[in-house]
Amino acid sequence: MSTGATTLAIPRREAAADSKLRDYAELAKPRITILELVTAVAGMYLATHAQWSAGTVVATLLGAGLLAASANTLNQYIERRLDAKMTRTAGRPLPAGRMAPVEALVFGTVCVSVGFTLLVLGVNLTTALLGLLSWFLYVAVYTPLKMRTPLNTTVGAVSGALPIVMGWTAGGGALDTTALGLFLVLFLWQYPHFMAIAWLCRDDYAAAGYKMDTTVEPTGARAGAFAVAGAAMLLPAALLPALRTAYSAQTYAVLTTLFTLAFLLAAAWFLVRRNERNARLLLRASLLYLPAWMTVLCLFGS
Ligand code: HEM
Numbered sequence: 001m002s003t004g005a006t007t008l009a010i011p012r013r014e015a016a017a018d019s020k021l022r023d024y025a026e027l028a029k030p031r032i033t034i035l036e037l038v039t040a041v042a043g044m045y046l047a048t049h050a051q052w053s054a055g056t057v058v059a060t061l062l063g064a065g066l067l068a069a070s071a072n073t074l075n076q077y078i079e080r081r082l083d084a085k086m087t088r089t090a091g092r093p094l095p096a097g098r099m100a101p102v103e104a105l106v107f108g109t110v111c112v113s114v115g116f117t118l119l120v121l122g123v124n125l126t127t128a129l130l131g132l133l134s135w136f137l138y139v140a141v142y143t144p145l146k147m148r149t150p151l152n153t154t155v156g157a158v159s160g161a162l163p164i165v166m167g168w169t170a171g172g173g174a175l176d177t178t179a180l181g182l183f184l185v186l187f188l189w190q191y192p193h194f195m196a197i198a199w200l201c202r203d204d205y206a207a208a209g210y211k212m213d214t215t216v217e218p219t220g221a222r223a224g225a226f227a228v229a230g231a232a233m234l235l236p237a238a239l240l241p242a243l244r245t246a247y248s249a250q251t252y253a254v255l256t257t258l259f260t261l262a263f264l265l266a267a268a269w270f271l272v273r274r275n276e277r278n279a280r281l282l283l284r285a286s287l288l289y290l291p292a293w294m295t296v297l298c299l300f301g302s
């Protein structure tokens with residue numbers, strides 16, 4: 001009998017360790033963090049034309065990844081009681097009670113310390129400071145502002161647009177017009193991306209008391225207008241990073257203009273008919289737009 005108890009005990013322990021690991025991963029919001037890291041790789045590729053050292057790539061990804069994981073963890077630590085009120089987030093480790101808040105606090109603090117140190121020592125000071133700025137804006141400005149004003153989105157968008165610039169400076173790029181162009185594309189892209197989500201999750205946001213564009217103006221017309229404005233301004237902004245390039249800039253300009261127009265169309269369609277289907281379409285378009293733009297940028301814009 002005791003043999004049976006032993007064989008059963010091991011898988012249970014493994015399962016517990018596995019679910020603990022999954023909880024830590026969930027604190028880092030892996031899908032957002034991974035896409036952020038992909039943008040950093042694109043920025044770095046552009047600066048180095050892939051003549052990069054493996055050490056710098058690893059240090060940049062690890063450092064930026066730890067900073068993003070920390071920011072997302074501390075955001076969930078601060079919002080643990082509010083997350084419990086929203087269907088979308090109630091199952092997260094803290095609101096669901098699977099993890100003690102102090103555990104998340106320690107994890108978030110360790111990640112930001114290690115991540116920042118890694119960027120200072122293994123990459124360069126500019127990249128480390130940009131990372132710290134992004135972390136600070138997300139944790140200390142964006143997160144508390146969500147309860148006060150819909151302007152929170154603008155602050156969140158600055159934070160979310162910095163990792164591509166971090167990749168650029170990690171690869172030796174200067175804070176010049178190319179860096180500004182990269183920043184602007186990511187900054188503007190977040191308006192259609194988030195206005196679609198703000199519409200889809202408006203009941204959740206209202207239940208928790210968040211001041212989002214779709215809770216302070218529930219018809220969604222304002223959110224739709226922001227989505228269209230963001231996508232429209234992408235048309236000139238997306239051309240900036242290719243200004244310094246030679247012959248292939250034309251191919252880049254044509255392709256980027258084409259799918260920015262498609263993105264704009266999805267935003268306009270959402271503004272005109274604000275329903276679940278069109279909001280999902282716009283969200284999906286946003287998640288396709290970024291990889292498409294980065295691919296074209298790396299192939300033809302560098
Ligand atoms: C103002 C800035 C932003 C806000 C407020 C925001 C908010 C959100 C929220 C609430 C979700 C979850 C949607 C859901 O559960 O259905 C989400 C999904 C996502 N966001 Fe964002 N986001 C922002 C910027 C970004 C940035 C900068 C990136 C990466 C470059 C990003 C990448 C993603 C990805 C990959 C998803 C996952 C979609 C999925 O679950 O399949 N977001 N965003």
Ligand SMILES: CC(C)=CCC/C(C)=C/CC/C(C)=C/COP(=O)(O)OP(=O)(O)O
Nearest residue numbers: 064067068071075131134135138156159160
């Ligand atoms: C290098 C570094 C520090 C990168 C940070 C990147 C980062 C986390 C950007 C913020 C993007 C953003 C505003 C997401 C939404 O959070 P939310 O709080 O609205 O999402 P939620 O409702 O799902 O919690």
